[in-house]
Amino acid sequence: MNLGEDSPRFWVGKVYRLTLAAILGAVLIGWLAGAAAAADESWSREFRAIRKNQDIGYHRVSVERQGDETRVATQIELTVKLLGMVTVYTYHHRSEEVWRGGRLVSIHSRTDDNGAKLRLDAEAEGDSLRVKGTDYTGLAPGNIMPTSYWNSAFPRHDLLLNTQSGKLLKVGVSEKPVEAEDGVAPGSKRYALDGDLRLEIWYDAQGRWAKTRFQAESDGSIVDYRLVGE
CATH class of the missing domain: 1.20.5 (Single alpha-helices involved in coiled-coils or other helix-helix interfaces)
Known part of the structure; x- marks a missing residue:
């Protein structure tokens, strides 16, 4: 019924x-x-640059994601003083990157390296990247990774784009064990680069840049990047 x-x-x-x-x-x-x-996650990092136990400046990076587009802004200011009084070295850097679908489509930077003026302007062109820089002008592979460090895929590449001058850098990369004295969160990864670029870099479990250490070319001193607030 x-x-x-x-x-x-x-x-x-x-x-x-x-x-x-x-x-x-x-x-x-x-x-x-x-x-x-x-997909639209945005984040930023600010590092204190430490040399011989003294703050010499900062390195800031801001990452903004909207859909398949990512924009990255980098600002670096370094000043080294002799006996804390006489300025012996200055460094100023600004760069902007645009990524789409995981590929770098443009990067523009201006750098003052202790008076030396450096520049880089690069745009995607077909499957390549058209580079116009102080040290190199020509085509680079479309999947090349810039030396702005923020991208956790950075240490998985053996050819890098110098974000100051456009020079193409050949490197070797090896993963190292994370030590307690590294001062990074559990789950972080540590990589060592050699060749045209020599440094150590750490990324946290979320793939965000966590720390860097490198040797200054001018005098061989060690520079440590430490996250502000840590």
């Missing part, structure tokens, strides 16, 4: 279906919102 739409069983079933649909819809909306938030 068909009781029709006036039966209690009909209305209970309808309410149940509507409630279930609402719950599933809410879950789906929440999942999509979470996915969108992850």
